[in-house]
Amino acid sequence: MSSWVIAMMLGVSIFLGAIGLLAFLWAVKNGQFDDEKKFLNATKFDGEDELNDAIKQERKKEEIKKNYRPE
Numbered sequence: 001m002s003s004w005v006i007a008m009m010l011g012v013s014i015f016l017g018a019i020g021l022l023a024f025l026w027a028v029k030n031g032q033f034d035d036e037k038k039f040l041n042a043t044k045f046d047g048e049d050e051l052n053d054a055i056k057q058e059r060k061k062e063e064i065k066k067n068y069r070p071e
Helices: 003-029 036-044 048-067
Strands: none
Touching: none
């Protein structure tokens, strides 16, 4: 293999790695990994009945927030 092929492969891999790092940093900055409750509830509500109950609870919370009117 000639040296220009190795240099090209090295350059492309560094470029792609930088793109991946920038995408990861962007996601962290925008809060893409901040949903801790989702992962905790996934282990707590792992059955079908528990998931249906969790959905009902979330809908009730949304209704309360929607109907809440501060005075």
